[in-house]
Amino acid sequence: MRFYLYGFMLLMGCQPLWAAAKIDHWQTKQGSRVYYVQTEGLPMVDIRVTFDAGSARDGDQFGVAALTAGMLDTGAGNWDADTVAERFESIGAEFSAGSSMDTATLSLRTLTEKPLFDKALETMEVILVQPRFAAPDFQREKKRTLAAIKQQEESPGAVASIAFYKALYGSHPYAHPESGTLASVGALSADDLKRFYQRHYVAANAQVVIVGELSKQQAEQAAEKLMAGLPVGQKPAALPEVAMPAHGGNTHLPFPSAQTHILVGMPGISRKDPDYYDLYVGNHILGGGGLVSKLFKEIRENRGLAYSVSSAFVPLLKPGPFLVSLQTRNDQTQQALSVLHQTLADFIANGPTEVELLAAKKNITGGFALRFDTNKELANYASMIGFYDMPLDYLDTFRNKIETVTAKSVTDALKRHLDPALFQTITVGQGGK
């Protein structure tokens, strides 16, 4: 490209040598893992406390993990929900708590100016250590959760997603919806939440991520203060292994919508799977790479069948799903499904071409710096590296790992992990069969 050379020289910044952010790691006195990244230029800090306490730990009380996390800031120590909110918001701090399938996370973003920071940290500490789970707050939050579950029932996308996880995971803890069901949440009591909290919100099961303009000493003190009041406890036992579906399946759920939502997939890989990089590149080519993936071309550009089409591996503690999703006008459902299945089957059978592989590598390595150019993204990476026990130099080695991927290694990995005969297909709408 003619414009490239002079442009490159013109704009070379003052940082010709530039490495990925340095992640510092240690343990608190009680054994909580701390991951710290110092950034400069903005007087702010992000603090994340994460527990292995997501919906996979619900047991038979579906939704208990989500409601426990959701109730943390509705009353703690001597403070009711109003006071907790005022303590954060009066100093411009932002706090939230929530859960995913694997994790429960408390997140704080605050200015680092000392009196503000101290107040925010103290509030977070009390929320962590002395949540109330008071009866009136519990009743209210339970009603709100039930309303949110009902709202999912009016969304064809949410209905499809719930059916998809059920089809993939059967009786595994990944099978049920994170927020629970109307019946399971209806049956929960405040004591159930207290028990869940006492069992899972313990120092041995916690990690602290700190990213921002704090010195290491300040970060050490903050982590100690946050964890000091938690009992040591222990990590929960490993989650059960995921059993692959015995055979492929089709589930159609009629729904009064203009589009049919389609999800196709099967259990994929865990975070530490050695094939991660091969599958990352492979999926990037198939349906992960934004506006240039194979699925995007086949479904949207060439045929105009959908607005949104993509594929993903969602690596978790245990193999999370590989999924392809799209939405199309009801009467086009069969056409879209057949293009989708054909594209998938071809790709699994033949893998990428050298041209596709090179383009994907150029995008992934060339855009490497975009992955963590904000404190928020750095905090996400540090949390992921910590929770899934990845090497601290994960970001430093990322580009080299991508460079070593070959067309053959991608094809082999796809064949090891994806079998079209085991795919589960969910359709929600008026265009099933």
Next chain:
Amino acid sequence: MDKKLMLLLLLGLPVASSQAAAPKVSEKVLGNGLKVLVKEDHRSPVVVSQVWYKVGSSYEPGGITGISHMLEHMMFKGTEKHAAGEFSRIIAENGGEDNAFTGRDFTAYFQTMEASRLPVSFELESDRMRALHLLDEEFQKEREVVTEERRMRTDDNPQAKTGEHFNAVAFTNNPYQHPVIGWPADIASYTVDDLKVWYQRWYAPNNAILVVVGDVESASVFELAERFFGPLKPSDIKPLKPQTEIEQLGVRRLTVKVPAKLPAVVLGYKVPSLKTANQEWEAYALEVLAGVLDGGSSARLSKELVRGKQIAVSAGAGYGLASRMSDLFELEAIPVEGKSVYELESALKGQIDKLKQELVGAEELQRIKAQVSAAAVYERDSNFYQAMQLGMLETVGLGWQRADEYVAKIKQVTPKQIREVARKYLLDDRLTVAYLDPQPMEGQTKNEKTK
């Protein structure tokens, strides 16, 4: 709730830093009228480049609503130099990400890349500013994509659908009346010629703003912009007709019956924006008023309606400070089971009445000001967000300098001013109320899991 998210985004805008160390914006207008804004931020070796055009759904006459958004899709379909899809392929090969978005008052295109790749973005953006190839074959396919987008975003989403009907009733002759994505019959009836006319009319350097934020030097960016965009010819851009909304003469109510599980109520009062307010403090006072109601979990709607009275499972408020035309001050809420939308409407109006009768307390006001100051720091974590503020302010005609004033202007708002704008604008005669009336979801399979 899509709509709520959109409101929150607007609520948060435009905020810029009051910190002494805050990076400054450099401005240069090229000979052909293209305005170039650069904000240096050297924290990370990346750059975001955005091209903003002063055209959006509020520029559209009846019959072709949504055509700005349709054209946005077609901008990826090739030029004389580059075939369809090449734009995104080249950006991807250079490690970048690209996309675009259309609003009521603007259409914007962006690339995020490592800073050294900025010329790649400029080459492609300058090419498609004047040399777009609008081919019927590509258009016919892309129209289907847009129709699917409409189904996904609006037709199959009860709350979005309610919002669409709500705007159509609240506005009489202001083009905010129609949806950004367009009415279905209009989408179905565009021709390639409609698109060509729209492209010729609005896509020109003197109707665009180029915003660059990241690890770059302003002088180099200006040079580069001159090299790529400088040779483009300007157009004769005809000014828009005002289409000022007529005076509303009483409360308007509508019911939207759609298959759904939860009811909802939406209230909208006609208010000025910063652009249209006779006195600008009124707009800032409305902005703070929105913060009093919905500036977090300690704000009144959460504290008094979700927790205190426990009448709502969720409740929010939003104000479009940076709208090009006069807009709506909106409240929306979902009742708890056992309460009606009418009871909830009364409770929301009770909050409005309180703002008219009582002065907002010092502590409450202090909280909002602290949040605004902190947000001005947090926002600098994102180049993209900073660029968006500048582009949005420019396209609506406010000027990017407003970003720098924002925190100070918010801090000047007094309790009396808040009460005054509540008394002046939050009146029944300026109000539209929509009720989402859930209908049975026929044909739906029971999909609930049991233990």
